[in-house]
Amino acid sequence: MTSLHLRGTVLPEGEVRDVWVVGDRLTFARPAGGADTVVDGGYLLPGLVDAHAHLGHDPATMAFDPALFTEAALAYAAAGTTLLRVPGHRSPIPAGLRADRRLPRLVTAGEWLAWSGLHDLDGPQSTPGDLTAAAVAQARANDGWCKTYGDWEPFTPAVPAGVLRELCAAVHAAGGRVAAHCQTAEGTRNAVLAGVDSIEHAWYLTDDLLAVLAERGGAVTPTWSGFLPHVAGVRTKPEGPRKDWFLGGVESLRTATVAAHEAGVTVLAGTDSLAFGDVVTEIEHLVSAGLPPAAAVGAASWDARRYLGFPGLTEGAPADLVAVADDPRRFPGVLRHPSLVLLSGTSANPGYR
Ligand SMILES: [Zn+2]
Structure with missing residues (x-):
């Protein structure tokens, strides 16, 4: 050879x-x-890392499709992305796809697991009767990660801190880590204080929460690629609390992206894409938010790999x-x-x- x-x-x-x-x-x-x-x-x-990707789902039905998965994964590899974290997937990724050496390495977290008290869930989530047991099972069945929620719709109850505390304690005791969707002040606060490892979307983070997250080696995944395309449209909407929540969240993310890095929290580049996700564009969004370019590249390469356990x-x-x-x-x-x-x-x- x-x-x-x-x-x-x-x-x-x-x-x-x-x-x-x-x-x-x-x-x-x-x-x-x-x-x-x-x-x-x-x-x-x-190799580059997309730390928040949901490849392989049909955008209309959210059903898993091996052909879509393969197509997206090959595009990722060709673009230099050799590692994907998948925080939410409808069904286990078939062993054959996992073993395909042409495709990026995977860190999966299993199903999107939601607390049953959340309002207006939109389909892909499952709401197990025993959320904690399901989270432990997914962390064990996947690559040490599970995916849950701190909140969903604004102006409806966030997941109670006690629910998240119990879940995090059990997953950590099993050697796993927890990623949680967080887009409201209450949900984000509850998730950070409960022990969530990786705060996804990461709206309404505050300096005190970032200090807690830094202390325990936590991470944030801003997923700018998921929000920026909607900002101009939302700005044209009539004034109201929902508009304020969205624009306020995006603004808070801009501050928190930089503050997280400065506080010593690992920032991860994630596209939140169902198909191929362009990590380089996400790097550029991180730079636009104010992250030093070297840190933005690290968020999609060496820092992300270290955080996910890859050299x-x-x-x-x-x-x-x-x-x-x-x-x-x-x-x-x-x-x-x-x-x-x-x-x-x-x-x-x-x-x-
Ligand atoms: Zn996502």
């Missing part, structure tokens, strides 16, 4: 290094025998990487034009060779 050789500035450390790919792994030790030099110059970074470009790590001509910490848009994407040591971008 021929090894691959790459030379470039390795991120996030920023040192020029020689890296080899032997089989599906990285090594910094020159292997015996020849190696094809496939990259010489530019920047090498760990960066280290000795023996899986050979999942992106090579680009220029420094993405200065020009994130360069990530739209990778010269090479490797997933398990194999080229995933069709433009290469």
Whole structure:
């Protein structure tokens, strides 16, 4: 088997290094025998991450469709996204798709599990009689994560703090982590104080809550890609509490995206997409919100991988990487034009060779 050789500035450390790919792994030790030099110059970074994706669902029916899943997953891989967290999925992802080495690695969280007292749920959620037991079961059946809610519709009751506390304690005792949808002041507060690990959408976060989240190594996933397309339309709507809630939430997110980073909370890039999600656009949204570009790229690469338990470009790590001509910490848009994407040591971008 021929090894691959790459030379470039390795991120996030920023040192020029020689890296080899032997089989599906990285090594910094020159292997015996020849190696094809496939990259010489530019920047090498760990494969991109979409930390909030729901690929494989038909947008009309929200039914799982393996063909849609495969199509989206291949598009992700070709664009350099080699790891997906899926916080909410209608049905288990078939083993055959999980094992397909052409597709990004998966961190799934199982079903969308909602407290039965939430109003106006819109279909994909399930409302188990024993929410805590269901959350533990999903964390065990998936990749250590479960997905639940701090709230749903505004102006209706949020999930009580006690319900979330019991759920978090049980999932943590089982070695799992909890991601929760949070878009109201009360739901977000209850979720953070109850012990939720990853705050999804993350509206109405305040500095005191971010301090709590930072203290326990928590994360926020702003999912800007899900909100920004709606902002202009909502601005044209008649004045009212719902409009105030939406625009206030988006504004709070702008502040909290930066404040979270400054407080030491891990910020994750997530597109909330049902099909292919463009993580590079989400990186640009994070930058627009005020995040330093290096942190925004980290949110979609090395920081997200560390938070989800995957290594960066280290000795023996899986050979999942992106090579680009220029420094993405200065020009994130360069990530739209990778010269090479490797997933398990194999080229995933069709433009290469
Ligand atoms: Zn979502």
